[in-house]
Amino acid sequence: MKIFVVRHASAIERFFWNGDDSERPLDEEGSNQSLMIAKYFSDTKLSSIFCSPAVRCQQTIWPTAQQSGTKIELSNSLSEGSTSQTNGLLEKLAQTKNSDTSSILCSHGDVISELIRSLTLNGMNTPKRKGFAKASIWELIFLNGKIESGFYHETHVS
Secondary structure, eight states, rough: OOEEEEEEOOBBGGGOOOOOOOOOOHHHHHHHHHHHHHHTTTOOOOOEEEEEHHHHHHHHHHHHHHTTOOEEEGGGGTTOOOHHHHHHHHHHHTTTTTTTTTTEEEEEEHHHHHHHHHHHHHHOOOOOOOOOOOOOOOEEEETTEEEEEEEOOOOOOO
């Protein structure tokens, strides 16, 4: 089974945003990155998309959800600062028996970096480089509910 973990795309800088941080939207670069993410997933059969309630995360994954016809489920477990709750959601998804489809989790840099650190400590093989750039994707491979390997992918806007 594959679970993809997507970091939200580029958003308006916190310094320039006067409103609630959870309402901070994507900037122009982030909007383009969200389309590149949708292109990345164009041939992937999705069973579920879970997303942080933050607007920038929802905007990041919306084109993918629209293209695939998959509903976005908002989850506080993916909110900024909720690193301990994210592992529980991932473990629940990893137990899913349908290996023909994949799930996506869209979250924040702090959550994703802690998740990858935890998975690595629990035996995840990462044969290539690691990273946490905005609009990046981690492809996590599970076998019988256990993490096997993780692959880091960057999306590039040309």
